Each structure stands twice: as structure tokens, then as C-alpha cells.
Amino acid sequence: MGWTGPGFVDHHTHFLRVIAGEMGPCDVADPTEVERYHRRVSERWSTPMDDDDRPPIPEHRDFPAVLESGLLSAAQLGLVQITEAGMHDWAYLDALQVARDRAEALPCRVRILVASGLAEQDPKRLVSTGDSWVDVIGVKFYADGWLGPRTCAVTEPFKDRRNPTGGGDTGILFLDADTLAKRADQFAERGLTIATHAIGDRAIDNVLTAYEKIYGGDCAEAAPRIEHAQLLSPSLIQRMADLGVVACIQPCFAYSDREAARVALDDAALEFAYRWDLLLDAGVRVITGSDYPIEPLSPMVGLQRLITVEPQIDVDTALALLTDAAAGTVELADDPRSLEPDELPDLAVFETRPAA
Ligand SMILES: [Zn+2]
Structure with a gap:
């Protein structure tokens, strides 16, 4: 039995960069290298979204065609819309247009979130195109690192990096609340979406404080985002709900990070890590993104992870988190709600129809 439903959207990918063959700044599969990179960047008082010490985009004879055929492969996976989370070069927007x-x-x-460094170089370029196919929606900032390399900013030192005499490694905070508020304000004022990478609880706390400063009582309407929002606490969840901040979560991370989380976090902190269920219960607005190429681009893999990995979201809620009727529709070979979870990644996509 076929299934026609709202289209799958990916609110956080690095898809265009991969399609273009752009090398990342370091080998993301090696936590030691990522840690070294994050430390190097923070010692320059910079962030990965401001770092212009990056390899250039390789030359293509027809760059627009390269990106278009990449987007076709995304559509074949069932996606009607992707958001590039941190565009470092205007050449992407030009070629897409x-x-x-x-x-x-x-x-x-x-949809494009422009990397904060590029956005500040030429703020005037940062305007909505008004085109439903390719649009600039906002700016991506980067508040801390990642859990695996122990560079996310946490309140309690990582369990495996404590000093015998007390204290220890609490990760890297690239942007504190004041700095983020000061930098993001000009973009927020122009109605652009602010999306900030924050994984550790100390980073999330700083980002929420920055959003309070920027938006005051108008936060819910502006709907600024926190990307990842992994290491939470009851009070952080409540603040996100009260402010109306959007959490952009990665369905695969709870699974991929679980070993690192067990080694790095106390039981008390572990209890509030990757708790999409508590975010939803508190009324926080949750959207999803693959973070490709860190995780697979296929939304079916995301669906499978959301319903099988703790905290196990029910399939209807998971489908709602992964799709958006306003962005288009998708036709699948089978009803995802009637399949065994292990069959989902192989579910055939008949057709995707992005909304024009
Ligand atoms: Zn990302």
C-alpha cells in the first residue's frame, strides 16, 4: 500500500558543501583532530562559523549543474527541502539561482543559513530572495564544540577529564551570551533567523541568555533556533519552552553519541541528555535535521532512529517532526507506520513534489 504525506524536510545539513567537494577544516571522524581544531579556533578568539582559514571550493565546469544534480539525489531520498546550516561562500547562492x-x-x-563570519563581511547581501526554491533565511552562529571530542561547553567537568584535586575540563565556549547577543542583534533586528550551535548545557544556557537580551518578550515570534540542544536540564527545557526558542535536533545523535555520553557524563547529566521527549512534553518547538555528512541524509534513517532509540518517540510524532506539508508532499511505496523499523531505511520513494 502506497502512502502520500507531507514532504520530508531537513533543517540542518552540510549537503551543498559535500556536493561541491569542499573539504571540511578537519577529519570529523577523528575526535582528537576535532578537539585540536576547536582549540586552535578558540585560541584565535574565533569560531568554526567565522573561520576563513578553509580550503576553497574545488573548480567545477558547471557549478550550478553540480548542485542541481546533488539536489536531485536528495529528492530521491524523499526530501522536498533542505537547509544548509552554515554557508561559507556566496558562490553557492549564485550557482543555485x-x-x-x-x-x-x-x-x-x-534554505540557507549563512555562516556568521560571511554574514558580517557583507551584511547587505543577507536578504531574503523571496524565492520559494532558494532562500536565505538567517545566520548560523557557533557557541561550543561537540561531545565526542569533549569540546562542548558543560557545567560539570567531563567525568573522564576531572582533576584529582577538583575541577577539570568543561569544554570550549566559543561565544558567551554577551558576545552572541552583540553579534546577532543586527541580523535579528532585520527579521533574519538566528540559529546557534549549542550542545553542552553551559552553551545552551549562554545562548538562551543571549536570546533573552536580543528579543525580550518578542522571542517566540522571532523563533530563534538552538542547533543540537543535546545536554539539557529541567530548567533549560523550561526556559526554552517559556521563550519560544526552537530546538533543531538530530535524530541519529542519541544513537551515535551514546557511548561517548556514557563515558563523559555523570548519571545525573545523562538523564537529561538527548531528551526529545521532555522537550516535546514541555511544549518546546522541535524541528529535525540530519547534520549530513555526520549522519546519513535519508529521512527514513532518521525516522527509524527516532522511533527505536531512547527516548523512543511514537511513529506519528516522529513523522510530524520530520515533515512539513507546507514544503511539499512525498509518495512512498509503503505506509511507514505499518512497517517494521528495520525496514524503514529501505523504503522506496516514488515521488517528491516540493511546493513551488
Ligand atoms: Zn552541523
């Missing part, structure tokens, strides 16, 4: 003009449409809608 050429591809869109040639074909009058794209295989998949693209």
Missing part, C-alpha cells in the same frame, strides 16, 4: 533560473524550479527547495 542560476540553476533555478535555467530550470524554473529545483528538484528540492533550499
Whole structure:
């Protein structure tokens, strides 16, 4: 039995960068290298979204065609819309607009969060295109590192990095509340979405304080985002709900990070790590993104993870988190609600129809 439903959207990928063959700043599969990179960047008082010491985009004879065929492969996975979470070069937007003009449409809608460093170099370029196929929606900031390399900013020192005499490693905070508020304000004022990477509880606390400073009582309407929002606490969850901050979570992380989390965190902290269920219960607005290439791009893999890995979201809620009827529709070979979870990653996509 086929299934037609709202289209799958991916609110946080690094898809365009991968399609273009752009090398990342370090080998993300090696936690030691990631830690070294994060420390190097923070010692320069910079962040990964401000770092211009990056390898350039490789030369392509027809860059628009390269991006378009990449978007076709995303559509074949069932996606009607992706968001590039941190564009470092305007060449991507230019090429996408050429591809869109040639074909009058794209295989998949693209939303762009511009990396904070690029955004500040030329704030005037940062305007909505008004085009449903390719649009600039906001700015991506980066408040802390990652859990695996122990660079996310935490309140209690990591369990495996404590000094015998007390204290220890609490990760890296690239941006404190004052700095983030000061930098994000000009963009927030112009109605652009602010999306800030924050994984550790200390980083999330700082980002929420920054959002309080920037938006005051208008926060819910502006709907600024926290990307990842992994290491939570009851009070952080409540603040996110009260402010109306959006949590952009990664369905695969609770599974991929569980070993690192067990080694790095006390039981008390572990209890509030990756608690999408508590975010939803508190009324926090939750959206999802793959964080490809860190995790697979396929939304079916995300669906499978959401319903099988603790805290195990029910399948209807999981589908609602992964899709958006306003972005388009998707037709699948089978009803995902009637399949065994291990069959989901192989579910065939018949058709994707992005909303024009
Ligand atoms: Zn990311």
C-alpha cells in the first residue's frame, strides 16, 4: 500500500558543501583532530562559523549543474527541502539561482543559513530572495564544540577529564551570551533567523541568555533556533519552552553519541541528555535535521532512529517532526507506520513534489 504525506524536510545539513567537494577544516571522524581544531579556533578568539582559514571550493565546469544534480539525489531520498546550516561562500547562492533560473524550479527547495563570519563581511547581501526554491533565511552562529571530542561547553567537568584535586575540563565556549547577543542583534533586528550551535548545557544556557537580551518578550515570534540542544536540564527545557526558542535536533545523535555520553557524563547529566521527549512534553518547538555528512541524509534513517532509540518517540510524532506539508508532499511505496523499523531505511520513494 502506497502512502502520500507531507514532504520530508531537513533543517540542518552540510549537503551543498559535500556536493561541491569542499573539504571540511578537519577529519570529523577523528575526535582528537576535532578537539585540536576547536582549540586552535578558540585560541584565535574565533569560531568554526567565522573561520576563513578553509580550503576553497574545488573548480567545477558547471557549478550550478553540480548542485542541481546533488539536489536531485536528495529528492530521491524523499526530501522536498533542505537547509544548509552554515554557508561559507556566496558562490553557492549564485550557482543555485542560476540553476533555478535555467530550470524554473529545483528538484528540492533550499534554505540557507549563512555562516556568521560571511554574514558580517557583507551584511547587505543577507536578504531574503523571496524565492520559494532558494532562500536565505538567517545566520548560523557557533557557541561550543561537540561531545565526542569533549569540546562542548558543560557545567560539570567531563567525568573522564576531572582533576584529582577538583575541577577539570568543561569544554570550549566559543561565544558567551554577551558576545552572541552583540553579534546577532543586527541580523535579528532585520527579521533574519538566528540559529546557534549549542550542545553542552553551559552553551545552551549562554545562548538562551543571549536570546533573552536580543528579543525580550518578542522571542517566540522571532523563533530563534538552538542547533543540537543535546545536554539539557529541567530548567533549560523550561526556559526554552517559556521563550519560544526552537530546538533543531538530530535524530541519529542519541544513537551515535551514546557511548561517548556514557563515558563523559555523570548519571545525573545523562538523564537529561538527548531528551526529545521532555522537550516535546514541555511544549518546546522541535524541528529535525540530519547534520549530513555526520549522519546519513535519508529521512527514513532518521525516522527509524527516532522511533527505536531512547527516548523512543511514537511513529506519528516522529513523522510530524520530520515533515512539513507546507514544503511539499512525498509518495512512498509503503505506509511507514505499518512497517517494521528495520525496514524503514529501505523504503522506496516514488515521488517528491516540493511546493513551488
Ligand atoms: Zn552541523
